[in-house]
């Protein structure tokens with residue numbers, strides 16, 4: 001579904017991504033982990049068509065990405081700045097549905113449903129700045145879910161929520177992934193999380209950002225916060241990912 | 256929306272603040288009264304004389320006319336009407352052009368030098384040109400107000416539209432809003448605080464230009480006309496009455512705009528009050 005071919009990007013003189021090649025199948029959930037500053041957000045922006053890479057290309061369903069493709073949603077890392085302070089939470093969530101020719105009542109219903117799914121059933125009439133950081137982050141997740149994208153890019157979407165909510169949201173992502181059949185790329189700092197939600201974990205290294213390893217998550221698709229995390233295979237995988245990430249953090253290593 | 260109302264200041268503190276503000280004015284007026292009386296100069300009538308003249312000129316009409324005299328409805332209302340029309344034209348044109356200028360680097364490149372040039376021309380120097388272009392009287396008066404009041408809205412709108420948070424633009428792009436939706440739902444609201452800043456400047460400019468335009472030939476009513484008329488008759492109390500009236504009008508109009516701004520930009524003020 002998604003193909004990334006020899007993707008490189010530099011901001012001016014500063015090389016950020018170097019020759020990345022990655023393929024993501026339809027309906028796959030791929031976790032991306034890597035040290036801070038290795039270019040994860042830049043990679044997502046290239047995939048979303050928000051910036052055009054210096055070289056290489058991104059193809060979505062066989063069409064080269066040039067501009068933002070239809071049916072793609074992003075949960076931005078900077079969630080609070082991506083919510084519009086002059087719109088209520090509900091209007092923020094319903095905002096992307098305007099393009100879909102839905103009636104006001106339909107948009108409203110979809111927004112309320114998405115808000116309920118992230119555990120904020122009563123926040124619709126508030127304004128984003130009246131919510132805590134974690135709640136704002138969930139609103140921006142709700143906005144992406146209400147859009148029902150076929151490709152969902154999430155950039156550290158659970159960074160500001162408490163541990164309990166985080167687990168709930170991880171399970172929510174797994175649920176919508178399973179039932180909605182969407183393809184998801186999820187960037188995270190959390191090694192456990194990358195293994196818990198992912199079908200595959202892509203580990204990035206930095207200076208400049210490159211793909212260091214891809215690890216298939218050989219766990220059954222049904223995940224459970226308690227049982228899965230206690231699973232011997234899970235423990236082995238997270239140790240492996242952890243080793244790779246730590247290696248990546250300490251600088252470039254011959255791949 | 257109770258959540259949007261301003262945080263209630265301690266009522267006693269609010270009262271004191273108000274009192275302090277008016278106190279200065281009261282003291283100043285009292286001092287003026289005393290000084291003017293002791294000087295007895297015809298050019299500087301005491302405030303009580305000015306107030307009495309204002310009442311007689313404008314506010315001693317029948318109750319059915321809200322106590323406005325024919326003099327008031329015949330001069331103040333036409334002035335305010337012209338100013339309102341001119342301000343509305345300036346706001347509409349300024350916002351429209353400003354948005355184009357702010358969002359399109361090409362429009363900016365082409366038009367900005369023109370605007371910078373046009374806005375640095377002092378409006379009075381344009382009078383001969385305006386006289387050739389517009390019918391004397393109301394059309395020309397409105398044109399001369401617009402020609403001044405347009406620029407602050409235009410330049411501020413352009414600035415506001417140019418400096419929209421990149422993250423908000425990217426959000427609009429990701430969710431593929433149409434160009435019209437992007438303008439209406441993202442760029443315009445984001446630029447609104449600056450648009451209001453521009454409107455405020457335009458408002459005071461248009462009050463000044465309103466008076467100025469009524470000094471031009473072809474004027475037969477209006478506050479400015481009343482001023483020149485009184486001046487030619489050496490009727491100093493009326494001259495002063497007009498000056499004070501203009502001060503009061505300026506104050507009230509600005510207060511009205513501020514009230515509107517507080518309403519429309521409630522999200523802006525509330526969001527900014529929060530830390531972080």
Ligand SMILES: Nc1ncnc2c1ncn2[C@@H]1O[C@H](COP(=O)(O)OP(=O)(O)OP(=O)(O)O)[C@@H](O)[C@H]1O
Pocket residue numbers: 011014016034035036037038039040041042043077
């Ligand atoms: N718009 C930009 N202009 C110039 N340099 C940029 C820009 N955006 C990012 N960078 C640089 O590119 C590098 C990668 O940034 P990016 O945000 O993609 O990293 P990241 O992996 O998402 O980091 P984090 O985990 O902290 O979010 C950083 O060194 C950053 O300073």
Ligand SMILES: [Mg+2]
Pocket residue numbers: 040041042077155
């Ligand atoms: Mg990032």
